Amino acid sequence: TFDVLVVGGGPAGASAAIYAARKGLATGIVADKFGGQVAETVGIENFISVAKTEGPKLVANLENHVKDYDVDVMENQKAIKLAANGLFDVELENGASLQSKTVLLATGARWREMNVPGEKEYRGKGVAYCPHCDGPLFKGKRVAVIGGGNSGIEAAIDLANIVEHVTVLEFDSKLRADEVLQRKAKSMGNITIITQAQTTQVNGDGTRVNGLTYTDRKTGESHDVVLAGIFVQIGLIPNTEWLKGVVDLTPRGEIIVDARGQTSIPGVFAAGDVTNTPYKQIIIAMGSGATASLGAFDYLIRHSEA
Numbered sequence: 001t002f003d004v005l006v007v008g009g010g011p012a013g014a015s016a017a018i019y020a021a022r023k024g025l026a027t028g029i030v031a032d033k034f035g036g037q038v039a040e041t042v043g044i045e046n047f048i049s050v051a052k053t054e055g056p057k058l059v060a061n062l063e064n065h066v067k068d069y070d071v072d073v074m075e076n077q078k079a080i081k082l083a084a085n086g087l088f089d090v091e092l093e094n095g096a097s098l099q100s101k102t103v104l105l106a107t108g109a110r111w112r113e114m115n116v117p118g119e120k121e122y123r124g125k126g127v128a129y130c131p132h133c134d135g136p137l138f139k140g141k142r143v144a145v146i147g148g149g150n151s152g153i154e155a156a157i158d159l160a161n162i163v164e165h166v167t168v169l170e171f172d173s174k175l176r177a178d179e180v181l182q183r184k185a186k187s188m189g190n191i192t193i194i195t196q197a198q199t200t201q202v203n204g205d206g207t208r209v210n211g212l213t214y215t216d217r218k219t220g221e222s223h224d225v226v227l228a229g230i231f232v233q234i235g236l237i238p239n240t241e242w243l244k245g246v247v248d249l250t251p252r253g254e255i256i257v258d259a260r261g262q263t264s265i266p267g268v269f270a271a272g273d274v275t276n277t278p279y280k281q282i283i284i285a286m287g288s289g290a291t292a293s294l295g296a297f298d299y300l301i302r303h304s305e306a
């Protein structure tokens, strides 16, 4: 039986496991893929105190740091069910089940993709998902933002301060972003908004993105746009399909947590991109992993016999 069972091996889960182990708690970590989204990241320049690193390097550091402690690391294991019966029971896809006094959910999220030719090929080579992370790489260049919801328009406003020009492509006939954001975007001289635009292809020269093709859904005509970067902002999907009806989620599927990282079930905590905490970043995920782990520690000293 674990004191703290962490589900998820991204920055939030790794941080939570280290904090728990340092409290002398019996700690386990179950991860489908250790490293999470960081494993797919090329350059990282906003992990404070490390001026520049790469995803796989940071993942190796995370894993080594976790393995410095007495943490039971269970890799390539997917959790499929969480149940409470005095202890918490986490069922794995392979049929095994793990028992723990507290559970810390850190299963992260995934960006919704456009699913068009070229997107996968040029991921990290001009196709980006995080303006906070990759915006500065496109300083003085032309970029597109796909998606006219709040995150798309926020990204466009953010990028317009850095890049030469931003083209926003929205599938629908109108933007879904808040009025105030739309007004702000329209007031900026270097943002062009195109609605009823369906992106059909990411174009590149074999090494990097050099444009995209979209279809005007009104006329059916196809257009090419020349640019250096494409920010896809059509949604971040939390990995909570297996938790529906178990812990309280927002309408978008994010786990609702309090200031200590506790979910709607006492003893079940959550951290990182999977939660309703605003702003999804490595440094924020690590901070919230530490918070939730200390929350679990507080819970344990109040709820377990000596």
Ligand code: FAD
Pocket: 007, 008, 009, 010, 011, 012, 013, 030, 031, 032, 033, 034, 035, 036, 037, 038, 040, 041, 042, 043, 044, 045, 046, 047, 077, 078, 079, 080, 106, 107, 108, 109, 110, 111, 129, 130, 133, 134, 239, 242, 271, 272, 273, 274, 280, 281, 282, 283, 285
């Ligand atoms: P994740 O990193 O998503 O990790 C989730 C973990 O849970 C993984 O180990 C996964 O395998 C596991 N998991 C999921 N479901 C299950 C399950 N059912 N059972 C068991 N395990 C499960 N942020 C920055 O700060 N700087 C950057 O430069 C940056 N660049 C990025 C570039 C890209 C391409 C992407 C996609 C993201 C980038 N981010 C960046 C965002 C950052 O990666 C995330 O905010 C951060 O990884 C979130 O950490 P997390 O631990 O909450 O979740």
